[in-house]
Amino acid sequence: MSTTTRTPATPGAPERRTTSRSARLLGDRRLPVVVTAGLFLAMYVVGLSRYQNYGFGDSQVFLNLFIDNGYLLVAAVGATFVIMSGGIDLSVGSVIGFTTMLTAWLVQDVGLPLLLVIPISLAVGAFGGFLMGYVIHNFEIQPFIVTLAGLFLFRGLCLVISKESIAIDDSDVSSLAQTRVPLGVGDLSIGAVVALVVLAAAFYILHYTRFGRRVYAIGGNEQSALLMGLPLGGTKIAVYTMSGFCSALAGLLFMLYIQSGDPLHAVGMELDAIAAVVIGGTLLTGGSGYVLGTLFGVLVLGLIKSIIQFEGTLSSWWTKIATGVLLCAFILIQRVMTTRKKN
Amino acid sequence: MTTTSRWRALTHHHLFWPVAVLVALLLVNVPFTPDFFAIHMTNGHLYGSLVSIVLFGSPLILVAVGMTLVIATGGIDLSVGAVVAITGALTCSYISDQADQGALSSVLLAMGLGLIAAVVCGLWNGFLVARMGIQPIIATLIIMVAGRGVAQLITDGQIITINSEPYKLIGGGYWLTLPFSIFVVAAVVAVTVLLTRRTALGLLVESVGGNAEASRLVGIRSMRIKIMVYVFCAVCAGIAGLMISSNTSAADGNNAGLWIELDAILAVVIGGTSLLGGRFSIGGTVIGALVIQTLTTTIYTIGVPTQTNLVFKAVVVIVVCLLQSPKFRAKVFGARAKTAAPAAPAAVAEPADSAPKMEVS
Numbered sequence: 001m002s003t004t005t006r007t008p009a010t011p012g013a014p015e016r017r018t019t020s021r022s023a024r025l026l027g028d029r030r031l032p033v034v035v036t037a038g039l040f041l042a043m044y045v046v047g048l049s050r051y052q053n054y055g056f057g058d059s060q061v062f063l064n065l066f067i068d069n070g071y072l073l074v075a076a077v078g079a080t081f082v083i084m085s086g087g088i089d090l091s092v093g094s095v096i097g098f099t100t101m102l103t104a105w106l107v108q109d110v111g112l113p114l115l116l117v118i119p120i121s122l123a124v125g126a127f128g129g130f131l132m133g134y135v136i137h138n139f140e141i142q143p144f145i146v147t148l149a150g151l152f153l154f155r156g157l158c159l160v161i162s163k164e165s166i167a168i169d170d171s172d173v174s175s176l177a178q179t180r181v182p183l184g185v186g187d188l189s190i191g192a193v194v195a196l197v198v199l200a201a202a203f204y205i206l207h208y209t210r211f212g213r214r215v216y217a218i219g220g221n222e223q224s225a226l227l228m229g230l231p232l233g234g235t236k237i238a239v240y241t242m243s244g245f246c247s248a249l250a251g252l253l254f255m256l257y258i259q260s261g262d263p264l265h266a267v268g269m270e271l272d273a274i275a276a277v278v279i280g281g282t283l284l285t286g287g288s289g290y291v292l293g294t295l296f297g298v299l300v301l302g303l304i305k306s307i308i309q310f311e312g313t314l315s316s317w318w319t320k321i322a323t324g325v326l327l328c329a330f331i332l333i334q335r336v337m338t339t340r341k342k343n
Numbered sequence: 344m345t346t347t348s349r350w351r352a353l354t355h356h357h358l359f360w361p362v363a364v365l366v367a368l369l370l371v372n373v374p375f376t377p378d379f380f381a382i383h384m385t386n387g388h389l390y391g392s393l394v395s396i397v398l399f400g401s402p403l404i405l406v407a408v409g410m411t412l413v414i415a416t417g418g419i420d421l422s423v424g425a426v427v428a429i430t431g432a433l434t435c436s437y438i439s440d441q442a443d444q445g446a447l448s449s450v451l452l453a454m455g456l457g458l459i460a461a462v463v464c465g466l467w468n469g470f471l472v473a474r475m476g477i478q479p480i481i482a483t484l485i486i487m488v489a490g491r492g493v494a495q496l497i498t499d500g501q502i503i504t505i506n507s508e509p510y511k512l513i514g515g516g517y518w519l520t521l522p523f524s525i526f527v528v529a530a531v532v533a534v535t536v537l538l539t540r541r542t543a544l545g546l547l548v549e550s551v552g553g554n555a556e557a558s559r560l561v562g563i564r565s566m567r568i569k570i571m572v573y574v575f576c577a578v579c580a581g582i583a584g585l586m587i588s589s590n591t592s593a594a595d596g597n598n599a600g601l602w603i604e605l606d607a608i609l610a611v612v613i614g615g616t617s618l619l620g621g622r623f624s625i626g627g628t629v630i631g632a633l634v635i636q637t638l639t640t641t642i643y644t645i646g647v648p649t650q651t652n653l654v655f656k657a658v659v660v661i662v663v664c665l666l667q668s669p670k671f672r673a674k675v676f677g678a679r680a681k682t683a684a685p686a687a688p689a690a691v692a693e694p695a696d697s698a699p700k701m702e703v704s
Binding site: 318 | 419471475476477478480481482484485486487488489490491492493495496500596605608609612618648651652653654655656657658660661664665667668669670671674
């Protein structure tokens with residue numbers, strides 16, 4: 001049992017013995033993750049050499065990557081599951097925006113305690129994901145179009161709650177947002193800690209449980225998975241439910257980070273999440289990848305933002321361009337790898 | 344031909360449901376705005392709700408027509424919104440640099456520059472999809488993410504406003520009593536229909552969408568066809584970008600054409616083109632785009648709060664997709680046909696009549 005769970009198998013792609021070292025390296029599924037981790041290190045070293053005098057080397061600057069991108073990490077973890085199963089979820093950004101709006105409204109205008117609002121928001125997000133998964137599986141409509149409808153729906157529901165942004169001055173929220181977890185070399189926010197816990201949970205689920213193997217199997221080859229007797233529908237619906245749950249949780253973290261609800265919060269964040277997953281080395285065709293790669297993907301995107309801040313003269317739109325260029329590079333790497341494997 | 348069979352032939356025409364939805368949406372307006380269909384002449388220009396629906400829907404129709412051909416080859420183009428922004432930004436920034444913003448030659452040159460940028464984007468998308476074999480969603484995602492950054496780079500993050508009479512014509516001007524953009528849209532649609540339905544091009548596009556490998560084996564240059572449709576789609580988006588920036592006399596790298604790719608895909612789906620590729624209907628797409636624009640207008644006119652616009656759109660997408668899904672029809676309508684048969688033994692013809700309907704529609 002433990003030996004089989006350890007290596008997430010890609011059905012239909014048996015390991016080949018190759019004598020050439022470079023060919024073996026290119027055939028290794030871990031290569032994209034290693035490349036991304038290497039890229040992160042290289043960017044960090046460049047940052048160190050350029051901005052050492054401005055305090056780039058502080059350990060807090062590194063920890064801030066987690067504090068400033070915790071919500072993106074949670075959303076990207078959810079997206080990793082969906083993409084690993086061969087689907088796609090475009091509703092992530094909308095669900096995040098809707099959650100900030102819903103929590104802000106419930107806490108601020110309705111006056112519910114935060115402890116009650118959190119489970120409500122998570123349940124709404126998970127239910128939204130469940131519905132999308134249900135429609136995708138039962139009526140065989142492409143995930144792309146169903147989650148696109150979800151994108152419209154949740155963004156619309158944001159506006160139905162309120163057209164204006166709602167600032168949160170609830171004492172529970174602000175005290176939670178200001179709580180810091182000391183680590184000796186610096187501190188982390190509650191949001192960053194939650195994000196790391198989610199990452200650990202996802203790592204365990206994906207690599208050490210039966211459910212995780214089903215996700216890999218369905219993404220690798222849906223027909224084979226079906227013939228093997230795996231519960232296709234249940235797994236698919238569960239994957240989208242998890243993505244909805246993660247998006248709602250990301251929305252809560254975003255709400256803590258920014259302490260307001262706004263109908264235009266997190267517009268386009270699904271693309272950041274997908275970009276993080278791709279840069280992290282998960283194959284968009286499904287069936288191959290590591291959730292740790294997603295962590296590095298998020299860190300690389302976060303580091304681009306920090307470097308642009310440290311640079312000072314570069315404007316924010318360079319973030320988009322740099323993300324696009326990286327996305328392109330990693331897609332091409334993936335492409336080369338998959339063609340190599342086939343030959 | 345009996346009346347029922349003629350009726351069935353009508354309802355089974357591929358444009359029946361899109362047109363029916365459009366007509367229904369238009370009729371919904373009448374109780375709220377009694378003179379909804381009235382068109383009157385002011386200062387030699389035609390005004391009226393119908394004219395403004397077509398006017399405001401023009402960029403969407405253009406983008407959706409380009410998107411139809413891409414979807415017909417089994418692809419999708421997410422980058423059109425960014426292409427709209429890039430084209431508008433490039434054209435407006437060139438015009439704003441001129442000493443005489445009204446000079447026709449420099450306006451034409453600026454528009455040419457914008458469209459060349461669009462062609463480059465299309466070539467890039469086509470190259471990634473056809474040559475590199477990358478999934479279309481992902482390949483076009485790159486420009487979708489980076490494109491708005493490029494547009495903001497061109498405008499330096501500002502909203503560039505211009506004051507150019509000739510450029511104003513394409514998006515906000517009038518010609519022969521009608522908005523000029525209607526003529527642009529009509530020309531693009533006519534050229535597309537002629538090229539795809541009067542030449543073999545449409546057939547080739549559909550065959551590539553049906554099975555790219557098989558069509559390559561029978562001698563169709565499927566790679567070239569694919570690159571061509573992405574370029575065509577980008578050019579359509581580029582013209583829409585000119586229209587949008589001309590209508591507002593401004594280029595906004597961040598917001599121009601925001602969400603237009605989603606509306607365009609929606610229009611294509613409502614028009615009856617399958618997202619799986621292999622067949623398409625330009626007429627259906629035009630009607631689909633008009634349905635979306637009418638929906639927006641209707642929401643404004645009947646006094647529903649405008650913020651519910653997106654919820655309505657979402658419901659429309661879901662309903663249209665469910666109705667298009669064979670599995671959904673089999674589950675919902677098929678179940679009803681089965682249960683209806685034993686309950687009403689007199690209506691034996693009824694289930695037999697409805698059975699073939701399931702297959703065709």
